[in-house]
Amino acid sequence: MSLFHDSYDISYPPPRKAVLLLTCMDLRLMDDIVQFMDHDNLTNRYDHVTIAGCALGVLGANGRHPHWEQTFRDHFRIAYQLRQFGDVYVIEHRDCGAYRAFLGDEAGAFDDTPDGQHRETVEHAKHSYTLAAKLKAWAQEDFGVAINVRPFIMNLRGDVAPLPAPPPPATTRKRKG
Numbered sequence: 001m002s003l004f005h006d007s008y009d010i011s012y013p014p015p016r017k018a019v020l021l022l023t024c025m026d027l028r029l030m031d032d033i034v035q036f037m038d039h040d041n042l043t044n045r046y047d048h049v050t051i052a053g054c055a056l057g058v059l060g061a062n063g064r065h066p067h068w069e070q071t072f073r074d075h076f077r078i079a080y081q082l083r084q085f086g087d088v089y090v091i092e093h094r095d096c097g098a099y100r101a102f103l104g105d106e107a108g109a110f111d112d113t114p115d116g117q118h119r120e121t122v123e124h125a126k127h128s129y130t131l132a133a134k135l136k137a138w139a140q141e142d143f144g145v146a147i148n149v150r151p152f153i154m155n156l157r158g159d160v161a162p163l164p165a166p167p168p169p170a171t172t173r174k175r176k177g
């Protein structure tokens with residue numbers, strides 16, 4: 001039996017340099033996160049920051065903890081100064097208690113039906129791609145570099161999949177005069 005999950009995605013290029021890893025603090029997945037990073041040949045090649053709610057947390061936890069964005073930016077800066085990472089991995093996860101806590105049961109809790117799983121994927125993609133754009137801007141502003149940001153979602157078996165990018169916002173069509 002393979003040590004690693006069969007369902008890891010390998011469609012993205014493996015990082016050439018160090019990685020900054022952002023995850024939620026969820027206790028069920030800590031070993032799975034290490035396995036996933038090992039699978040990407042990143043053993044001892046990443047700095048790991050955990051914040052409740054992952055991207056949603058860094059974006060201020062839906063207004064509850066606005067200072068977490070600065071906290072993460074401080075970590076982002078020192079990690080870059082120390083390692084010049086080329087990639088940031090943002091690993092969201094299913095059944096996130098912090099999403100429930102920050103968004104409420106209506107918007108932040110998802111069941112195991114296909115519809116629940118789809119809504120969960122869309123919600124996590126929304127926050128992680130918003131954060132991804134911010135991180136790329138920080139890298140440009142602070143260090144004048146382009147970085148890759150890879151949003152993923154992990155299920156409760158530790159399987160990992162890239163999060164699909166949300167569709168671009170609909171543009172308002174110009175009225176013909």
Ligand SMILES: [Zn+2]
Pocket residue numbers: 024025026052053054093095096097098099
């Ligand atoms: Zn969580």
